[in-house]
Amino acid sequence: MNIYVCIKQVPDTETKIKLSPDSTGIDTTGIKWIVSPYDEFAIEEALRLKEKNAGSLVTVIAAGPARVVEALRTALAMGADNAIHVEIAETADNFFTAKSLAAALKKEAKVDIVYFGKEAIDDGAGQTAQLTAALMDLPCVTVALNVEYSADKIKAKREVEGGAFEMIEATLPVVIAAQKGMNEPRYASLPNIMKAKKKEVKAYKESDLGVSSADQKIKLKNFQLPPPKQPGKKVEGDAATAAKALVQLLHTEAKVI
Amino acid sequence: MSKIFVVVEHRDGKLKKVSFELLGLASQGGNEAYAILLGEGVTGLAGELAHYGAKKVFVSDSPTFKYYSAEAYSKAVVQIATQNGAEVILTGHTPTGKDFMPHVAAKLNVGLASDCTQISISGTTVTARRPVYAGKATAEVEFLGSGVRLATVRANSIGIPKPDTSKTAETSAVTIDIGQLKTKVLEVVRGAVGRPDVTEAAIVISGGRSLKSAENFKILEDCADVLGAGVGASRAAVDAGFRPHRDQVGQTGKTVSPALYIACGISGAIQHLAGMRTSKTIVAINTDPQAPIFQVADYGIVGDLFAVVPELMKEFKNLKEH
Secondary structure, eight states: EEEEEEEOOOEEEOOOBBBTTTTBBOOTOOEEEOOOOOHHHHHHHHHHHHHHSSTTTOOOOESGGGHHHHHHHHHHHHHHHHEEEEEOOOOOHHHHHHHHHHHHHHHOOOOOOOEEOOOOOOOOOOOHHHHHHHHOOOOEEEEEEEEEEEEEEEEEEESTTTTTTTEEEEESEEEEETTSOOOOOOOOHHHHHHHHHHHHHHEOOOOHHHHGGGGOEEEEEEEEEEOOEEEEEEEESHHHHHHHHHHIIIIIIIIIO | EEEEEOOOOEETTTTTTHHHHHHHHHHTTOEEEEEEESSOOOOHHHHHHHTTTTTEEEEESGGGSSSHHHHHHHHHHHHHHHHOOSSSSEESHHHHHHHHHHHHHHHOOOEEEEEEEEEETTTEEEEEEEEEEETEEEEEEEOOSOEEEEEEEOOOSSOOOOOOTOOOOEEOOOOOOOOOSSSEEEEEEEOOOOOOOOOTTTEEEEEEGGOOSSSGGGHHHHHHHHHHOOEEEEEHHHHHHSSSSOOOOOOOTTTOOOOOEEEEEOOOOHHHHHTTTTTTTEEEEOOOOOOOOHHHEEEEEEEEEEEEHHHHHHHHHHHHHH
């Protein structure tokens, strides 16, 4: 099978976000970059599918500036066979990114399954998997927890809300966006990390893919940090006293109950 | 004046509150609000949509929409919006809305502002702000170029307008040219829990690792049920196996902004704060007075949650009964 995983490099979850001086984005100085956590489930799922189907190949694709090659190497170290870097600007929106990814995928001889994480933890938009699928006219299953594979279709358990699930069937080729809990992502071994450093990463420029910044549909601007909170009230007393006082405050002062 | 289409949502025969919020927004400022209602046996819901501002309701009441699917929904929304000159399309940033709206965006070749927490519409100009880095910052969304404006809006961001039961709306039954579908929903497995999802609940009570076990979450559940609240958890509690991931609040879980968020035994790691700091009122209960959660809390109780939460539940009950 020809298995693809689209991944995104994002700031580590522990990052304290600071804005750039002109507020057009964030200050990336000193940020530790990681593979977006949901993408790790996507990579793992791809590797497991490959291991069950002899002769399969897993190719990882990341769009963005030069630094994202590092994320591709992480995926190669986990066991991916090939990597493609789609060189587009850091400010690319979901649409531009999806169009670029779709164009890169269309250059491949055959695509059976494309995995994504259900969202990236930086912009948290959760659009790129569906956009890429729609632009390639492929079916798409998001927030997938469990996937059963057969020759020409998949059956996926999709998390909806309030603890409910959908069982959804889709024809191949298909785009699947992984939810946490799909599997337990493996760690790369040291020898594999070393090997991954030497692997070739294919690169596409915008002109190779027939995309340009004109494909950008939205722009994020005027970034703000949340306003600092006024120090809250400490509600004193033993459990019963404090609870009583708190409920009064919530009722009469905050008026939320 | 803009023609604003709201894709409304319903569950178990009841319309979702976020749909009312959006109809309220869409019918303000001289704009015209249109509702798109998809489902099986849902035509009866149209009247209530009028009370919240819908001028006209486009209904496709068909077995095709017995179950939600992104493929069928996006086809329907694109058809209805295109045939009727929609200038703005809104829906809730719910598990459903965030799933199908990107398909609509791709089909219409336009941009989508996801998960907006502030939105205003003046003429055909849509101004929105959304959290980034799970709320560690926010950014304004600018739409480039022309075309239909698309946005998904987080529940509880706007507020529900007062319904006007004297209002009525014209209903237009629409047949969707659905074509061949590549996906098929085989079944929907209902969750056992009757509690609201943390992203939609007006009140959320969350627990951290200090709960010590999955069983101990019962004290939060009991308290939540008095208030009709959702039950959330920190990453530490989820990683410890106390709660399923769907309850996780934070950067690698869900981002919530309820009217009231009660954090019990949660220290307040940066990735948790990111997911809940936009809540209108925050209460923290923690034994450690230095816990970072107190820096974002409006009200704090330094104490043991196992002693405080049962007392709180008693007081909530008292309040409800009087």
